[in-house]
Amino acid sequence: MNRIDSTTGKLRRGITLAFPVCLLAIGLTLVFSQVQRPAALVEVWLPWTEIGILALTMTAVILCGGIDLSVGSMVALCGVVLGITLQWEWPLAVALAATAACGLCAGAFNGGLVAIGMSPLVATLATMAFYRGLAMTLSGGQRFAGFPDSLRNCQTIAGFPLHFFCFVFIALAIWILIHRTRPGRWCYAIGDNRTAARFAAVPDRRLDLFLYTLNGSAAALVATLHAIDENVAIPDAFRGTELQVIACVVVGGTLITGGEGGVLRTLIGIGIVTHLEIGLRFMSYRFPLLTPNSRLVVIGLLVILVAIWNQRLQRGKAST
Template sequence: MTSTAANRADTEALSRRVIRQLRSGIGPLFAALVIICVALSIASPEFLTTSTLTNIMVQVSVVGIAAVGGTFVIITSGIDLSVGSLVALSGMVAATFMAGLSPGAVGLGIGGLFIALATGAAVGAINWLAISWLRLVPLIVTLAAMAMGRGLTLAISDGRTKFDFPNAFTVFGAKTIAGLPMPMIVMLVVFVIGHVLLRKTTFGHQVFAVGGNQEAARLAGIPVRRVVFFTYTLAGATAAIAGIVLAGRLNSALPSAANGLELQVIAAIVIGGTSLAGGRGSIVGTFIGVVLIGVINVGLSLLGVNPFWTQFIQGGVIFAAVLLDALSQRKKN
């Protein structure tokens, strides 16, 4: 009896959480995703297949992983334009460290993973330093970091692609587990960790408080600088993980990798309902935004739409999401 009552209570609690999510703006977004998927499956019989859906998840994995850290930054009313360059830089730094190693060099392959993560986290920390201590505008700081990161990637590589990494490094991009591609698995794990961190921890609550009103958060005893430090460091680390996955998928590090990725990341986050004004957002919404972008890209490709129009449509979706966010903010004020 006790077990049955407990199960019923758990089910009711889950139902309440689902209803809250549906009312919070994620519901309409999810409905839009379902409608688009149904329309594309009718227009193209090839769309609703296991291979196509798996391909979508693999294609959006790099954007999705980077978008998790970016969501934290934007909720604190910040912005990070350096993620694309950081994806390329992290992969290239690791590739340079592992140059010439045999596929079985496990120790150094793992070392390459840690070097990539350290690179991403370090750049994120430097961004925070310029924003919090020098009081520079996040947009300008991360724009400069974007240019410097891309330039450093080109300088390290001499503009050349680096190939052939140890298996311990490529496992996260090229292997499968139970038929599921590792990029997809890594992305889902990062999303789950991000969701728990944002919704179930004190740090996550502090992120929302800082984004809502920094001064009020400071007066409430929240260590604002420390919270912002962790968000930018987290954004750098997730960009590095995305770089590891991308380099592993391609078994190469390209100096031009992830060019323009920052716009896709911001698009996914904003489409997912995170406010550019800060204080509002969710990892679940970002995930739906990421998948929605992937569905649109692959769906239009299956329909034979010119890829240039795909980019135009992406821009239109971003504009619509930002417009809805702005109208929502005005209504609140």
């Protein structure tokens, strides 16, 4: 009896992993069959490493049974703070510190709202509007351009874009956090059964606060990277980013309700979403119907289907 159970369990896990891998294969074929010069891909990947960094920290939040819809707004807000402080001719280091502090505070505010018992969906939905409004107000709707050269010069390190270093670093750090530390173990326990975790003396509220703050800091990092790369900070940018970020996490196979998943799955998910989007963009030269918007539709569909598929497959029997 037990043996049969665990075999089907393994099978289920196998399927949930095989499905994303197949999607990744489709995405990769799509891209590499279209691209003439693989070196050009580096340029195309850059903006996706930003989404990737956000998806990595979001993985921890979702594993813990939460969600953060305000990431896009936080990135925009941090970008505006960087732009303003540099416009005021603050030293670069101080401006960067202010940006980081802004991300920390915004994230901690989210975490605080969740820790006092607000539903994470509603809390971050409200702060999504709030931070966006703050970004628009601070900037007066203006974009900031022309960052100092000292910042622009960081664009590449040893010939490689700074983005890649940051992405790899964050991926490693989050992997260690989730799979090799106490807070990581707590994440899974809280995502699975918050009450039981509390009875096992897991500090769930503190962890909420920490993870949302981490998410805010990632937003500050992404805002800085974006400013370095594009030489511009737009208060209206990164709308709809939360969908792409959540897509990366969910499509990789992390359960949207928490308790199951991991960093490797998110990395696969990032690969899938990135390459599907890029592949579809390449195809849009031939098929004009594939506008940026309809590509977003594809991602939206994918999120719904995979979320439902995983939920039914992994928790379908167990929840009855």
